[in-house]
Amino acid sequence: MKIEAGYDIAFHFPQETAMVLMLSVHPERRHDLLTAHSIQFSPEIVARDYLDGFGNVCTRLVAPPGVLEIRNRFVIQDSGMSDEVQLDAEQLPVDKLPDEILIYLLGSRYCDTQKLSDLAWAMFGPIQGGWHRVRAICDYVHNHIQFGYHHARNDRTAAEGHEERIGVCRDFAHLAITLCRCLNIPARYCTGYLGDIGVPRDPAPMDFSAWFEVFIGGRWFTFDARHNHSRVGRIVIARGRDAADVAISTSFGPAILTRFAVVTEELKEDESLSPDGCRPTTAQSEAGFNFEIA
Structure with a gap:
């Protein structure tokens, strides 16, 4: 393609x-x-x-x-190819993570983990670690936040997004990343191109998109809480701890x-x-x- x-x-x-x-x-x-x-x-x-x-x-x-x-x-x-799915990808214990991955467990400017830790453990702690836990987080974030371009605000944190229940793709990514980190799942923010390929065309103006990646099963996998299903044609521009990077x-x-x-x-x-x-x-x-x- x-x-x-x-x-x-x-x-x-x-x-x-x-x-x-x-x-x-x-x-x-x-x-x-x-x-x-x-x-x-x-x-x-x-x-x-x-x-x-x-x-x-x-x-x-x-x-x-x-x-x-x-x-x-x-x-x-x-x-x-669509985003890869690997249902048996397991969460690694923190002490088994590579040194360079640890930074993606820490709170950051828009991912205020200290405010959502109790919620994360109460809601997702009982779920089997790894793919199924991340999938449950994506489902929750996707259903919890209402998407709308008019909801855009470039200083909204994950906790604020959770409370306000509105946002754009960056807010979906920030909340999902934060909940993952609260549960000791390394997660990083991604920005890039994502066109309407293989899906119905969105009538809204095209823009750069935001999604996230998690480190499970010893490697990084792509997740997208805003769309909440595998997509085709992602072109990564940059990765970091959150949108500030x-x-x-x-x-x-x-x-x-x-x-x-x-x-x-x-x-x-x-x-x-x-x-x-x-x-x-x-x-x-x-x-x-x-x-x-x-």
Whole structure:
């Protein structure tokens, strides 16, 4: 399967402003790229990439005053397989976990484990550890939170999401991650592309998506409390403890988002890209993805 993906984003800066972007496909998917993957800026500016502590590609730049347009469009090969299911994947005792996994048991900015620990153990403690426990958590979160783009708020914690019972995909992920960590199941936040491939088309504007991964059975598995079923065509951009680690943009000064459009479409075998590699799109995002101002 071939997937065309990309974005068209614009910010207005009242003054020269340093910025970090996290908009590149994760290094583990680079070998699947079928076309160039390059962030284009208008006006042209100097930018450079580096890897953060979680292995994500970050792009540093200094934005000039005025409007800065940020675009990318690429085609990537995908297996076409749904998220893997392994019902016998067991939860490992904490003392058996690899050292580098332990960080994903700790509370973090949006995953306030200390506030939900008693609830987690009361509701899910009796359930067999591993896959079935995580599945029960996903079912609970999926049914507990009402999804709506108008519910987006980029500072909502897991405990607040649980109390308010509303949110967007990041809130589903934060709550599920937090409940897993409370039960000593390592869990990490993921952001990336997830188009309506193999499912009915969502009439809402397309956006980046958030899901999570858990470390059970000695490896990482993908779960999605918002959709709550296996999906096809996930393209990971970044992973971290929560959304604070994977903000798609961090500006070190005022920045006004003026345009945000994302595309993720299956490219049919008889289709080809236009000469500029783009299809027209004007959809605006309301999903509340992280735009940090330091």
